Amino acid sequence: MPDAANPAPMNARRKFRREGEERRRQDLIDATLDSVAEHGLEGATLRTIALRAGVTAGLIRHYFPGKADLLQEAYAALMDRMTEQAKAALLMEDASPRQRLAAFVTANLNAPIIDQRVFSLWATFIGRAGADPTLARAHREGYLGFRNEVEAVVAEVLAAERRKPDAGELRHHAIAINAIIDGLWIEGCLAGEMFSPGELAAIGIKAIEAELGLAPEKQFQEK
Amino acid sequence: MPDAANPAPMNARRKFRREGEERRRQDLIDATLDSVAEHGLEGATLRTIALRAGVTAGLIRHYFPGKADLLQEAYAALMDRMTEQAKAALLMEDASPRQRLAAFVTANLNAPIIDQRVFSLWATFIGRAGADPTLARAHREGYLGFRNEVEAVVAEVLAAERRKPDAGELRHHAIAINAIIDGLWIEGCLAGEMFSPGELAAIGIKAIEAELGLAPEKQFQEK
DNA sequence: GGCGTTGTTGTGCAAGTGTATAAATAGCCT
DNA sequence: AGGCTATTTATACACTTGCACAACAACGCC
Structure with a gap:
């Protein structure tokens, strides 16, 4: 031009x-x-x-030094921005574990993390993780970090309920909850307009509470 | 050479x-x-x-006619193969709804659907859905079809338990279950060796039963 | 068995790619 | 103000890419 x-x-x-x-x-x-x-x-x-x-x-x-380096740094930056926003929700000091877990889920299932552009980037990069060991390791670390955060909060939530899960249970809960968040994130990114605002977060929180065997939040409820 | x-x-x-x-x-x-x-x-x-x-x-x-056409046909072929295998699990005639749901989940969370190569392909193509309306619509249709299948089985499962959910509940359950399957599928594809065989399916079935409020199947139910 | 059809090969080409490097200039230091 | 240097531009280059096309040969048909 x-x-x-x-x-x-x-x-x-x-x-x-x-x-x-x-x-x-x-x-x-x-x-x-x-x-x-x-x-x-x-x-x-x-x-x-x-x-x-x-x-x-x-x-x-x-x-x-080359295009590969630029792409790698870009991918790292993307991951940083994504996890940064989500983890911030876990830092609320004066909240119950359960509230913090809910805030974490809510943060992950609303803008700016629910975003088609972010999803496109994630998919494009992760699609090459199978062939590019560097990308694969970057993802692995990010994933495990994320899952460990989940596991830690879950442990606190269950401890607050005076339940003492063993390591295997905890791991399974973390895997399932991670899947719920990831799956809803994808649905929201790819078909966001099919859901009303906050709907995905509500679905996610309910599913996670069911997974953990928690009674619905608002009131005491006999079982 | x-x-x-x-x-x-x-x-x-x-x-x-x-x-x-x-x-x-x-x-x-x-x-x-x-x-x-x-x-x-x-x-x-x-x-x-x-x-x-x-x-x-x-x-x-x-x-x-050109590379674009070849890629589009390849994507269509990939989607066909993926959904074909998954839906086959729902066709078992002489099984309870709950067994068919479990079989569906198991089929989706084991080989050949859990596969790094298939995931790479899916991610690579879907990553361009944001920029390519053709791809976006193809995905939307596949997704809704999948979710409707889930919703139908869920309705049958709940009906067999003599529960009568309204449309909104049913939709939320389908969204959540779809997310659980998708999320575990991703985890399995990207880090398959971190899970023992059948572990993901077991986690998925347990999470889905919790979501639907079903009692555990036969864990403690010796005959 | 020759022959025509057409599936298949090989070569060519303009456009675009990442990388390398020389030339120019913006902005700091004294 | 006037240089010095590192940032930035501009150009060059070897290579690859998708596409076009002419020559060739495998196979069915008479």
């Missing part, structure tokens, strides 16, 4: 500004994620990414 | 056989799925696919 409206010094070199290194890296990573979400992994070319970031392609090599 | 050991008619053209049209198309689609699973969507080049199918690249254009 030649900018013909300029006072046109015919061989003018493009104007540019020097940004801080951190800023530039972040911009490039953001542009990478946008491009991948739109065009897929190999469809996101260095030139497309550079255009989106408002720089020229050559600059990318100044900050990243 | 020149095959120097041959009796070397120096400009020998490659020998070939004429296959039936259906057979060739299937071979090409299979080779496409293999290549996509290994190298990603754009990483699966026509030459790679042709090599895998044992033909040369030019032949592909004889059967498919």
Whole structure:
């Protein structure tokens, strides 16, 4: 797109500004994620990414040794942002374990984590985990971290109910709850408009409480 | 890799056989799925696919107008194979609803549906659903069909327990159960070796029974 | 058995890819 | 103000990609 409206010094070199290194890296990573979400992994070319970031392609090599490194850092950034928001919900100090678990589920099943673009990115990257050991390990670690968080909260919730599950039970609960959250997350991302706001979170909380054998929240209930 | 050991008619053209049209198309689609699973969507080049199918690249254009058409047909074939296997488990005539539900879950959480390659393919294709409306609609239809199957069995299971849920309850149960299956499917595909055989199915069945408020099956129910 | 049909091969090409590197300039330091 | 240096642009290059097309040969048909 030649900018013909300029006072046109015919061989003018493009104007540019020097940004801080951190800023530039972040911009490039953001542009990478946008491009991948739109065009897929190999469809996101260095030139497309550079255009989106408002720089020229050559600059990318100044900050990243190669395209593979850029993609890897972009994937790491994506995972960070996703888990960061979710984990924040677990940090509420003055709440019961059960409230914190509910908040965790709610955070995971609403915007911005329920988001089609985020899901596209996740699927695109994870689709290559089978062939790319680096991606596979990154995912494995993220997954286990997530599941351990779940397991810890579950342990607290059950402890508050004066129940003492063994390690196997705890692990099974964590696996099931993780699956519930993941599955609902996918449904929400791919068909968000089929659910009313908060509906997915409500379904998730109810399913998890059933899995843990907790009585419904609002009132005491005889069984 | 020149095959120097041959009796070397120096400009020998490659020998070939004429296959039936259906057979060739299937071979090409299979080779496409293999290549996509290994190298990603754009990483699966026509030459790679042709090599895998044992033909040369030019032949592909004889059967498919372009690469996009080949990919679309490959995706359709993948979806067909996945849902076909899962739905078969629901067809057992002489089984209680609850047994059929359990069989459905078990079928979905074991090989060949739990498979890293199948998952890679699913993720790779679905990752572009956000940008490709054709893919998005294909998925939507497959998802709703799957969920309706689940909803139908759930209705039968609850009816057998003499419970009469309203439509909203039924829908919520189906959404939750669908999520449980999907989530466990993902966990199994991505980290299959972390689970013992049958463990995921057992976790899934227990979680679903909890969701539906069913008593455990025969754990303590010795005859 | 020759012959035509058409499935199949091989080659060519323009466009686009990631990477390498030289040239230019923005902004800090003194 | 005026250089210095690192950031940024611009260009070049070898390679791959999807697609087009002409030559070839396998197989059915007379």
